[in-house]
Amino acid sequence: xxxxxxxxxxxxxxxxxxxxxxxxxxxxxxxxxxxxxxxxxxxxxxxxxxxxxxxxxxxxxxxxxxxxxxxxxxxxxxxxxxxxxxxxxxxxxxxxxxxxxxxxxxxxxxxxxxxxxxxxxxxxxxxxxxxxxxxxxxxxxxxxxxxxxxxxxxxxxxxxxxxxxxxxxxxxxxxxxxxxxxxxxxxxxxxxxxxxxxxxxxxxxxxxxxxxxxxxx
Amino acid sequence: xxxxxxxxxxxxxxxxxxxxxxxxxxxxxxxxxxxxxxxxxxxxxxxxxxxxxxxxxxxxxxxxxxxxxxxxxxxxxxxxxxxxxxxxxxxxxxxxxxxxxxxxxxxxxxxxxxxxxxxxxxxxxxxxxxxxxxxxxxxxxxxxxxxxxxxxxxxxxxxxxxxxxxxxxxxxxxxxxxxxxxxxxxxxxxxxxxxxxxxxxxxxxxxxxxxxxxxxxxxxxxxxxxxxxxxxxxxxxxxxxxxxxxxxxxxxxxxxxxx
Numbered sequence: 001x002x003x004x005x006x007x008x009x010x011x012x013x014x015x016x017x018x019x020x021x022x023x024x025x026x027x028x029x030x031x032x033x034x035x036x037x038x039x040x041x042x043x044x045x046x047x048x049x050x051x052x053x054x055x056x057x058x059x060x061x062x063x064x065x066x067x068x069x070x071x072x073x074x075x076x077x078x079x080x081x082x083x084x085x086x087x088x089x090x091x092x093x094x095x096x097x098x099x100x101x102x103x104x105x106x107x108x109x110x111x112x113x114x115x116x117x118x119x120x121x122x123x124x125x126x127x128x129x130x131x132x133x134x135x136x137x138x139x140x141x142x143x144x145x146x147x148x149x150x151x152x153x154x155x156x157x158x159x160x161x162x163x164x165x166x167x168x169x170x171x172x173x174x175x176x177x178x179x180x181x182x183x184x185x186x187x188x189x190x191x192x193x194x195x196x197x198x199x200x201x202x203x204x205x206x207x208x209x210x211x212x213x214x215x216x217x
Numbered sequence: 218x219x220x221x222x223x224x225x226x227x228x229x230x231x232x233x234x235x236x237x238x239x240x241x242x243x244x245x246x247x248x249x250x251x252x253x254x255x256x257x258x259x260x261x262x263x264x265x266x267x268x269x270x271x272x273x274x275x276x277x278x279x280x281x282x283x284x285x286x287x288x289x290x291x292x293x294x295x296x297x298x299x300x301x302x303x304x305x306x307x308x309x310x311x312x313x314x315x316x317x318x319x320x321x322x323x324x325x326x327x328x329x330x331x332x333x334x335x336x337x338x339x340x341x342x343x344x345x346x347x348x349x350x351x352x353x354x355x356x357x358x359x360x361x362x363x364x365x366x367x368x369x370x371x372x373x374x375x376x377x378x379x380x381x382x383x384x385x386x387x388x389x390x391x392x393x394x395x396x397x398x399x400x401x402x403x404x405x406x407x408x409x410x411x412x413x414x415x416x417x418x419x420x421x422x423x424x425x426x427x428x429x430x431x432x433x434x435x436x437x438x439x440x441x442x443x444x445x446x447x448x449x450x451x452x453x454x455x456x457x458x459x460x461x462x463x464x465x466x467x468x469x470x471x472x473x474x475x476x
């Protein structure tokens with residue numbers, strides 16, 4: 001069998017469009033799941049059962065069911081009731097999924113901040129909320145970084161699942177290109193290399209961030 | 218202690234505290250006048266740390282009252298947010314130094330010192346910086362302003378913690394075994410800073426195991442055991458000729474161990 005990468009070059013603009021969509025979705029999901037994860041963690045730790053039990057149920061639900069099922073449910077299930085654009089469903093679905101995972105991390109790291117930190121802050125005159133905001137959460141965030149960035153690296157790969165609901169990310173556009181050119185190997189190899197490069201960049205970023213965070217823990 | 222017309226800086230009346238069935242403070246009365254330094258000594262579990270923490274309301278007392286400069290600290294009549302506002306305000310007038318420093322590891326040394334004045338007093342960044350540097354200078358750590366706590370020694374951490382507490386310009390400083398977690402050779406640098414405060418007539422309550430330091434620096438010394446004040450006197454009297462047998466026993470054991 002001979003490899004011929006000329007169709008790949010021909011369809012490069014299409015592929016790059018897919019890369020763009022993947023990166024854009026990745027960014028949106030990262031922002032949503034990190035900020036949302038912190039909010040969910042704080043609410044589930046510091047509020048009454050009436051409020052935090054539904055949230056814990058939410059975390060449990062998203063962590064114990066497959067991502068693909070969640071996406072189908074949101075897109076085709078809820079789609080019966082209300083028409084939501086696929087890209088919105090994709091970002092929300094993936095966002096909620098990783099929000100649950102990130103919340104789980106934040107709950108653990110918030111708990112790991114010693115009570116002495118809380119007392120020191122309160123003894124200076126900071127209230128409960130200010131203490132959370134200025135003292136506890138920043139420390140919990142720095143401690144969460146290694147696991148958080150691992151989650152985000154896995155998340156970027158999971159964006160490929162969104163092809164199932166017709167979102168034009170990398171895998172989806174390559175499927176399209178393959179259906180026209182009949183060169184599956186070349187396209188899959190190319191896509192794999194692009195994923196590898198994205199991962200490489202994320203890992204480099206992760207190392208840099210963690211080095212800066214290490215002495216702040 | 219000498220009586221004055223001004224209200225005492227700190228006053229405790231009949232303070233009781235229980236942890237479950239265990240009564241750890243069994244009715245403590247104490248009066249600390251402005252600019253005076255009180256040392257509290259006693260065996261582990263005697264209630265001395267609980268007493269200090271109660272003054273800051275880190276432990277909520279069950280009975281009695283605590284006053285800071287004439288204002289009642291514990292307010293059983295206030296609930297929820299009203300008490301929260303009250304205690305946050307009160308605490309700004311009290312500096313507390315902990316055994317394990319409790320510096321904020323995510324902030325630089327200077328930021329540790331300036332966080333409270335900036336966020337609670339709304340001090341401008343430049344003014345806070347000036348104040349922070351002044352305080353770090355005072356504890357001999359101006360050159361560490363940009364360092365993070367993880368790179369400091371125990372003694373340096375505790376000196377920063379003292380500077381952080383001073384940044385709110387408190388009326389009284391509470392030291393809860395400030396040198397107990399330090400290596401012996403680091404104790405002196407912290408004691409020196411505390412002596413400096415004494416010379417500036419800062420009102421201080423010091424819970425300590427450092428008998429020589431307590432004797433040297435304080436105006437009044439208290440020996441606690443089993444949740445009561447067994448004996449209180451001038452440090453010379455308490456350390457040289459304690460009246461109570463329990464005090465004699467404790468000092469013999471402790472000074473013997475230190476010698």
